[in-house]
Amino acid sequence: MPELPEVEIVKRGLERLIVGRVISDIQCLDSPKSLPVRQRDIETRVQGSAVRSVRRRAKLLFIALSSGYTLIIHLKMTGQVVYRGDHSFGAGHPNDSLVGSLPDRSTRVIITFRDGSRLFFNDQRKFGWIKLYRDDEIAQVISRLGPEPLDDSLAQAEFIARMRRRSGTTVKAALLDQSVIAGVGNIYADESLWAAQIHPRCKVREITDEKLGNLLNEVKHVLELAIEKGGSTDKNYVDAEGRRGSYLSFARVFRREGQPCMRCSAMIMKIRVAGRGTHVCPSCQRAIG
């Protein structure tokens, strides 16, 4: 579930909470996937190094260390990265928090800082991961990603050209393709397509340049609104302090099947497109763009 807005919120929180702190220990509690076997010596490589910066690219989180290494985190569907300072263990966390005392049974990795505060990586479904890379390996990791949708330097023409590379597939599959545009997932794909009045099953080749250009604008608007609302929390997602996001109460199609369309009052339907549950207004999102 964490898509671009959720990862961006976590990044902003971590930037404020952990930059400058020195790592004293990193523990992997379970799941070799969270810390791959080839990185068994990860502890010696991060111990004693300071957090230099926290960045985001697509749905990836980068924690750059003073040692010349960077921890890269992917939250996949149910990942959480939650920081707890000295005085917030156990009960007594903020009342809008979704997580209780930590570690809990979904905790996979604990990073302890020299000042005693800790960073918890939780992941109920174990799809997410944390890996340590040398700084000079990072370019390779992100080499296949498309442009950031919120980057002002992304021209409409480039977005259209990239979408056209997937002209034979559905517009929803193209939007979800991280090499076309980076950071859009299932929730914001549905929301953006509703806003642009494009049916998710529409083939890219059937859509005019004008409609595709408009789609990029709607992707930007949706992502910006989602960031403003702290992201979407369905079951698991929380920010770096354990707080939920509120975007879903502003969503216009996602999880609104059976309810009236906010634009034309027709009933929102749930269908399957690109192998995903997909929410659409069959009346005002026409099949042909």
Place this chain on the structure above:
DNA sequence: CACTTGACCTGTCCGC
């Protein structure tokens, strides 16, 4: 090659 489907996991919900 272009595109689609299944696997990876676990918690939850629904029907019998």
Place this chain on the structure above:
DNA sequence: TGCGGACAGGTCAAGT
């Protein structure tokens, strides 16, 4: 109440 199965969705390997 218990149990099997479907479902949730990001990504990549495998299949068509």
